[in-house]
Amino acid sequence: MRYITILLVLWLGTEALAQKDWELPMKGDKVSFTFKSKTMSLGGKDLCDIYYSPQTTGDLMAKTISHATSGKVKLLSASTFMFQHTLHSADGKPTSLADCKPNQPDTAYGTLSFNLTQVNALGKGRSGTIKCIFRIVLMDDGYEIQFRGFKYTFFKSAGFGKPQEQVTVNLEEEYDPANASSSDKKYWADVKMLVELFHMDIEDVLSSQIADFSFDD
Numbered sequence: 602m603r604y605i606t607i608l609l610v611l612w613l614g615t616e617a618l619a620q621k622d623w624e625l626p627m628k629g630d631k632v633s634f635t636f637k638s639k640t641m642s643l644g645g646k647d648l649c650d651i652y653y654s655p656q657t658t659g660d661l662m663a664k665t666i667s668h669a670t671s672g673k674v675k676l677l678s679a680s681t682f683m684f685q686h687t688l689h690s691a692d693g694k695p696t697s698l699a700d701c702k703p704n705q706p707d708t709a710y711g712t713l714s715f716n717l718t719q720v721n722a723l724g725k726g727r728s729g730t731i732k733c734i735f736r737i738v739l740m741d742d743g744y745e746i747q748f749r750g751f752k753y754t755f756f757k758s759a760g761f762g763k764p765q766e767q768v769t770v771n772l773e774e775e776y777d778p779a780n781a782s783s784s785d786k787k788y789w790a791d792v793k794m795l796v797e798l799f800h801m802d803i804e805d806v807l808s809s810q811i812a813d814f815s816f817d818d
Contacts, residue, residue, distance in 0.1 A: 623790035624778055632751045632772050634793075636800040638743040643811060648739045649701035651810045652709065658688060660806045668798065682717045682795060691734050707739045713748065715795050719788050727788045729755030731772065733796075737803075746803070748796055 625632045641648065651657060665684035689696045691710040701707050714732035731753055737746040751772035756765040776789065 623781075623786040623793065625772075625776060625789055625793060628749070630773060631749055632776065634748040634796050634800075635745065636747075636797070637745050638800075638804045638807075641743045641808060641811060643741065646811065647701055647703060648741070648744065648807065649707040651807055652688065652707075652737070652739055652744075653696075653701065654810065657806055657810055660809065661686070661688070661802060664802050664806060665799070668802075681720075682715050682791075684795075684799065685714045686799070687712045704741070709737050709739070711735050711737065713796070713799055717788070717791060717795070719784070719791070727755075727785070729753055731792060744803075744807075746800055748800075 626634055665686065669681075669683045688711045689709040691712045696709060712732065712734055714730055716730045718728040731751060733748050733751040735746055735748045737744050752769055753772045753775050754767065754769040755775075756767050758765055777785075781789065
């Protein structure tokens with residue numbers, strides 16, 4: 602009985618979290634996330650130079666791959682995921698370190714996508730790829746990053762006896778908070794967690810690069 606009680610408490614705790622923190626942030630009628638980094642002491646270095654460096658690209662790639670393979674990231678639902686990203690040039694304009702402007706904010710546009718497959722007690726739940734663009738403004742003491750333009754690609758039934766068809770829609774078309782099931786809420790909570798995790802990865806990698814080049818510490 603004690604074992605059953607503990608399991609019930611854990612389940613209720615998970616359900617409470619799902620009920621509390623699953624809604625996606627909106628700006629108008631669009632899903633939109635905005636984060637500000639912690640204050641960074643650059644010691645005269647340019648954050649834009651660090652952002653565009655090959656070391657930052659490589660470290661961020663390694664970090665995001667590690668999340669998906671190590672199992673250390675505990676999603677709210679029993680989901681599997683994989684990140685893909687680009688750090689700049691999502692606006693169609695080729696940019697590089699040479700475009701950094703000293704002593705003023707620099708802006709880069711990147712993409713983030715993740716495949717997220719949800720499994721529940723009855724089998725597979727929601728599954729698909731969510732992709733968005735982000736704008737990051739690099740300043741002299743940190744950055745601000747905004748994610749929006751979310752697209753959701755998934756397979757849907759085309760009718761009895763017909764193969765499933767792949768469709769891509771604006772995420773807002775599938776996100777229906779008024780009629781969200783418990784499974785939906787867990788899925789959206791995972792989406793929210795993964796976007797925030799990517800921001801935290803960028804922050805960690807940039808902070809690490811700043812520390813690595815601080816030879817005068």
